[in-house]
Amino acid sequence: MAQISAKLVKELRTQSGAGMMDCKKALIENDGDTTKAMEWLRQKGIASAGKKQSRVAAEGLVDSYIHTGGRIGVLVEVNCETDFVARGDQFKELVRDIAMQIAACPNVEYISVEDIPETVAAKEKEIEMGRDDLAGKPDKIKEKIVEGRIGKRLKELSLLDQPFIKDQSITVAELVTNTVAKLGENIQVRRFYRFVLGEGIEKEETNFADEVAAQTGQK
Incomplete structure (x- = not known):
């Protein structure tokens, strides 16, 4: 697989008007060939779609x-x-x-x-950095693992x-x-x-055995 540089992605984005992730995917699919990547974007309808994103939608x-x-x-x-x-x-x-x-x-x-606010991402990082399975790992490896986990978590949101x-x-x-x-x-x-339905409402927890006993007059 060809190495796709940020500069190459930026150049394709400028040409096509498509999003960064779409441009990167197009370049990966076409081994870094910008001409083929542009054709790929056009076939998918992404190039023209990207250019429309700057137009007002009211x-x-x-x-x-x-x-x-x-x-x-x-x-x-x-x-x-x-x-x-x-x-x-x-x-x-x-x-x-x-x-x-x-x-x-x-x-x-x-x-x-x-x-997603930066505060949410920072909190997720704090949680992940404290995971037991990362204890004792070198900081560089830990950062890489946490970065991947946070990326996945943010996409879930x-x-x-x-x-x-x-x-x-x-x-x-x-x-x-x-x-x-x-x-x-x-x-x-x-x-x-x-x-x-019911979200945010504190519901009274009732012991089922106590409830039955109360109804039958045994308590």
Whole structure:
């Protein structure tokens, strides 16, 4: 596998307008050949999608999803550029799928890794550095292991990094990018709220044996 430098990724990003991770993946898939990597991005619809990310997306939809049984509910806002696209079936399906994705992912708290506060990442690092299995390891090795674990943990908190529930071969970010390529507009997941029935309420713990005894007058 060819060594992919940050400079090469940056150059491809400038040419294509695609995201850093997409550019890096394209270069890896094509052994560092920028021309082939550019073709790869165009075939995936990512190059054109990347260029649209700078355009203002102020239209869109706020949609809801209530899971069977009414114990989990989601509100999500997804933006696009025009009301015409917002009213289309493809966009509505995307918003619905994203709402269902949020309902299915209890660990997700942020839209992307970039949205996660530094304080959260610092706390995760503090926890990982104190793990028993790292005791006695050299600092450089410990840092490398912790960096990998934190990266994985932060992705668990990010909506866009989740495998899409209807097609595990792509992430939610790739789902959005694919829809951008189809509809020709910038699309952004702006915010979401996840509701779990009873969450945050302190429930009184009752001993079952004591409860039965109280009901039968034995206590």
